[in-house]
Amino acid sequence: MISTKAFGDELKSLGFDFYSGVPCSFLKNLINFAINECDYVAATNEGEAVAIAAGAYLGGKKPVVLMQNSGLTNAVSPLVSLNYPFRLPVLGFVSLRGEIGIPDEPQHELMGCITNGMLELMEIKWDYLSADLETAKEQLDRANSYIENNQSFFFIVKKNTFEKEGLKEQNLLINENRLKINQTIENEFPTRYETLQLINSLKDGKTVQLATTGKTGRELNEVEDVPNNFYMVGSMGCVSSIGLGLALTKNEHDLVVIEGDGALLMRMGSLATNGSYAPKNMLHILLDNNTHDSTGGQLTVSNNVQFVDIAAACGYSKSIYIHNLSELETSIKTWKKEKQLTFLYIKIAKGSKVDLGRPKMKPHEVKERLKVFIDD
Numbered sequence: 617m618i619s620t621k622a623f624g625d626e627l628k629s630l631g632f633d634f635y636s637g638v639p640c641s642f643l644k645n646l647i648n649f650a651i652n653e654c655d656y657v658a659a660t661n662e663g664e665a666v667a668i669a670a671g672a673y674l675g676g677k678k679p680v681v682l683m684q685n686s687g688l689t690n691a692v693s694p695l696v697s698l699n700y701p702f703r704l705p706v707l708g709f710v711s712l713r714g715e716i717g718i719p720d721e722p723q724h725e726l727m728g729c730i731t732n733g734m735l736e737l738m739e740i741k742w743d744y745l746s747a748d749l750e751t752a753k754e755q756l757d758r759a760n761s762y763i764e765n766n767q768s769f770f771f772i773v774k775k776n777t778f779e780k781e782g783l784k785e786q787n788l789l790i791n792e793n794r795l796k797i798n799q800t801i802e803n804e805f806p807t808r809y810e811t812l813q814l815i816n817s818l819k820d821g822k823t824v825q826l827a828t829t830g831k832t833g834r835e836l837n838e839v840e841d842v843p844n845n846f847y848m849v850g851s852m853g854c855v856s857s858i859g860l861g862l863a864l865t866k867n868e869h870d871l872v873v874i875e876g877d878g879a880l881l882m883r884m885g886s887l888a889t890n891g892s893y894a895p896k897n898m899l900h901i902l903l904d905n906n907t908h909d910s911t912g913g914q915l916t917v918s919n920n921v922q923f924v925d926i927a928a929a930c931g932y933s934k935s936i937y938i939h940n941l942s943e944l945e946t947s948i949k950t951w952k953k954e955k956q957l958t959f960l961y962i963k964i965a966k967g968s969k970v971d972l973g974r975p976k977m978k979p980h981e982v983k984e985r986l987k988v989f990i991d992d
C-alpha cells in the first residue's frame with residue numbers, strides 16, 4: 617500500500633493542493649489528507665466537483681477531483697463539454713468499485729467493467745495507480761506532464777491502495793442568510809439582452825463575467841466581447857460551480873455569474889455548496905424566462921419554484937427578488953461596495969436578440985484570454 621501522507625506530499629510538491637470531490641471508501645484516506653492538509657471543497661455531485669476544479673484552475677490552481685466510479689457518470693457532461701473544449705485540465709482519482717473478479721455490490725458490477733472504457737471514450741489519459749509508492753510517484757510525474765500540457769489525467773484506484781490517514785476535526789461551514797427580499801411589486805420583464813447590457817456596463821477591471829450555456833453567453837458576446845468574459849458552452853448547470861472555484865482561489869477578482877433557470881434547475885445542489893463556502897466576491901444572477909429559450913422556448917418548471925427562498929435557505933448572505941433594471945443596477949452597485957455572496961433573481965422576457973451570432977473565438981482561446989486577464 618502507498619503511504620497516503622507521502623503521496624499527498626508529493627502531490628503538494630507538484631502544486632496539487634486544491635481538491636474537490638464526493639467521497640468513496642476506497643479513496644477515503646486521500647480525501648482525509650486533502651481535508652487535513654489542503655483546500656478541499658465538498659461538492660454535492662461529481663460533475664459539480666469537476667466544474668469547481670475547472671474554476672480553481674482558472675484561478676491559478678492545479679486542481680484534483682476525487683470520486684467513486686459510480687460518480688464518474690455524473691461528471692461526464694463537464695468532462696466532455698467543459699474541460700475538453702476549454703482545455704481546463706484536472707487530475708482525477710476515480711475508485712474502481714466492481715473490479716472484475718473481486719466480489720462487490722451489484723450496483724458496481726457494470727461500472728467496474730466500463731470505468732477505463734469510459735475514460736478512453738472521453739479521450740482522458742488514465743492509468744491504474746500503483747500501490748507501490750516509488751512507482752506511483754513516477755506515474756504522477758507522467759500525469760503532471762499531461763496537466764502541464766492542458767490535458768486532464770485520471771488515476772483509477774483499486775481497493776487497499778492507500779494506507780490509513782485519519783481525519784482531523786472538521787469545521788462545520790455555517791453561513792446564514794442575512795437579507796432576503798421577496799417579490800413586492802409587478803415585474804418589468806426586460807429582455808435578456810437589455811439585462812446583460814446593464815450588467816456589463818457595471819463591470820470594472822476586476823470583474824469576471826461567467827455566462828451560462830446557450831443564448832446568454834452568445835448575447836453577452838454581442839453586448840461586448842472583452843477578456844473579462846467566459847462564455848460557457850455545454851456543461852449546462854455548471855456556471856456557478858466554475859464561479860465558486862474561481863472566487864475561492866482569486867479573492868481579488870469579482871465574479872459575476874449569469875445563470876438561466878433551466879440550467880440552475882439542472883444542478884440545483886450547487887446552491888447548497890455555494891451558500892456554504894460563501895465567497896464574498898461572487899454575485900449570482902438568475903435570469904428566469906421560465907423557458908429553455910436556447911433550445912426553442914420549451915417551458916421549464918421554474919414558475920413553481922421560489923428561488924429567492926431556496927438561495928437564502930442554502931446560506932447565500934443576501935437573496936433578493938429584482939423587479940426591474942433599476943433595482944438590478946442598485947443591487948449590483950451595493951454588492952460591489954459591500955461584498956457578500958449575493959443571489960439576485962430577475963424575471964426576464966422570453967425570446968432573444970434576432971440574428972444572434974456566436975463567439976468567434978474557440979472556447980480554449982476564450983479561456984486563455986481570460987487567464988491573461990485574471991493573472992495580470
Ligand SMILES: Cc1ncc(C[n+]2csc(CCOP(=O)(O)OP(=O)(O)O)c2C)c(N)n1
Binds near residue numbers: 693875880905907908
Ligand atoms: C446537459 C445538457 N443538456 C441539454 C443541453 C441543451 N441545452 C442548451 S441550452 C439549453 C437551455 C438552457 O435553458 P436556460 O438555462 O433556462 O437558459 P435560456 O436558454 O432560457 O437562456 C439546453 C436544454 C445542454 N447544453 N447540456
